[in-house]
Amino acid sequence: MTIEREIFSALIAQNAFQDEKPSVQSYAQLAVDKGFRALSSKQQAVVSPFLQKKCEGMKKPNEKHNNCQNIIGGRELVTALERSEQYKGWRCESCRSAAEK
Numbered sequence: 001m002t003i004e005r006e007i008f009s010a011l012i013a014q015n016a017f018q019d020e021k022p023s024v025q026s027y028a029q030l031a032v033d034k035g036f037r038a039l040s041s042k043q044q045a046v047v048s049p050f051l052q053k054k055c056e057g058m059k060k061p062n063e064k065h066n067n068c069q070n071i072i073g074g075r076e077l078v079t080a081l082e083r084s085e086q087y088k089g090w091r092c093e094s095c096r097s098a099a100e101k
């Protein structure tokens, strides 16, 4: 399975497209079923922004939000999804490990 298929299938499982147009989810589903390359370039342009996401950063009690600017993508994105984190709460590896301390 390609990384795109893994990401889209994880995204669908997380209902990440629930606030998007129905076409977005159908393209993502197509990418899972047939592979990302099966999409037209127009369809790819619609769903490719979902292949990466800016880290939401983290905030410890009594501390400022760390304003993390990391972009999560590829394998790290799948890991965030597998941990069943809320789509809106995805964090990069360093924020995740910092939050767990």
Ligand SMILES: [Zn+2]
Pocket (backbone or CB within 6 Å): 055, 056, 057, 058, 068, 069, 070, 091, 092, 093, 094, 095, 096
């Ligand atoms: Zn981060």
